[in-house]
Amino acid sequence: MATSATNNQIKSTGSNETALIRLLRTWGTIIVIALVGIGFAIASPYFATVSNFNNILFAMIVSALVSIGLTYVIVAGSFDLSIGLTVTTTSIVTAFLIPVTGPFLAVVLALAVACCIGLVNGLLVTYGRLSGIVVTLGMSFVLGGLNQYVTNGYQIAVDYREEAFRWIGQGRIGPIAVPVIILLLVFLLGWIVQARTRAGHYMSAVGDNPMAAYYSGIPVYRWVIFSFILAALMCGVGGVILTSISSSAQPVGGQGYLLEAFAAVYLGATILGKGKPHVLGTLIGVLFLYMVSSGMNMVGVPFAARQLFNGLVLILAVGANAMLNREEIHLKFI
Template sequence: MTMTTTAVVPPPTQAGAKGRSRNGLHFLRRWGTIIVIVLVGLLFSKLSPYFPTISNFNNILFSMIVSALVSMGLTFVVAAGSFDLSVGVTVTTVSIVTALLIPYTGMAGGIILALIAACLIGLVNGLLVTYARLSGIVSTLGMMFVLGGINQYLTNGYQVPVAYGEVAFRYIGQGRVGPIAFPVILLALVFIAGHILATRSKAGHYIGAVGDNPMAAYYSGILVYRWVTVSFVLSALFAGIGGIILTSISSSAQPVGGEGYLLEAFAAVFLGATILGKGKPHLLGTLLGVFFLYMVSSGMNMVGISFATRQLFNGLVLILAVGANALLNREEIHLKFI
């Protein structure tokens, strides 16, 4: 005697509803944040006739340059599974070093040496996190205080001006190519280079693999310590480029010029992780995240909303965006509490 079993097949309407539900969630996961960005842009365009103009668009791009560079560099560290709290102060340090060196080494020498200093800061951070086995938060917080003290020592609390005759250097931050500001072009070039590095190179893939599962990466033969250190060097390098552009824009270095970029960078990185349904930090998402934050700031300023309200809105948007991404990925087990 043989026994037969029959599978219970859900009614076609029920199966179709589940399929549509999955498709809807997939659509929201991929395009939800971008839809929010577009809707907010349309709202401000309705509230202010000056918002949807080429001039305002250029102003937004120009104002976000340094923050975008800092955020893109931080993306590599977060993708590797760590944090870098020293990126804002690194901007200030590189800015000061550039302004101090240009009178002695010329523009090219000052920029090169300042970028080397940035890479050394990143290298020290990376070595502390890996071989010294310190937490990324603790080690980079310590570096932030160290660099803050060095910045005060180098400047005595005063700004360091760049000579008016440094026309070529000032062009980096103040020049224009037709209607486009030259630093916007630099930002585009750095983004393209960083995107290729993150998506088309061994370094980018290894950094992502370490961030996804460091133990699996280790047993796969990936040198985990090396690529975590590389991510910190890249973070400091991008921040250093931002520091040089900041010095050129203002024709001086301020002793506390870059500290405000830290929180913006973290907000942009985690907001950008929700864009295109990635769920993980990526440079395109980070760049769009920075643009969204500065677009909101510009729109709120045009309609007369106070700075405190703008800060409140940015915080709520970040929490809601990341929370929505977590909700859409609720089937995954949540095990990271750092």
């Protein structure tokens, strides 16, 4: 024992694993994604084109924003099932307020509403001592009810003359759509927050070992609440963009983003072998889901097969990663 411990001090981590496994752990998911992309490019001449790439990016905007937001909550050790309906709610609030307050204030207020949703979620999960799953499930029902109540089940149209507002979702700077630029900016900012700032650092610590964080004098509750606010805020941005793109707010439909976001976050966690969710991985995860959707569309694969494919890739990627990072005793089933 004594000798093995001292040897460990000299050797670097995991010295007994092969270079191949290390390579697979880091690059495995990306290799699979690249292979799938190459496959589509061979199968369809229209797949690997700039315009198709642009289309994919445009299609994934809202989903990507929601997924990036969810990443923070999961990193901080909780769950948020209300993200999909937060998108719908902010979308409705935006469309509802534009005629009242003008577009600028409407956007600001919609984002503020989003932050409030996150704040309530966070407070209930921490000081309220409730489970994140339960709280956010309840929140999503509450929001769904409110959305129906406010809209009466009809869409809310935005006046066609609101050009400044429409620019958010429909404008272009050069060849690139404005919402794509917004997504990339949010992504960059979100990445920096996670990888470089105190906030991101503490959210990871809290999610990984809350007890150690607590003993180190880190305000654990504050960072959990912060992660919920950040997630809701991202959904808010998505909701505003959604309203602008279609010049209207739909009373339902946001719930679809929830499942995509979970898939993207867990797929993203396997990217670069980090083993836990990170913003870059999440973005690549969303890109993969939408790339598959677009590619299969071009090749003419039925919708059912797409779902099947996405599900299998998710399970395989996460499963392979778990195999590469084996724990001694595994007794966690969430």
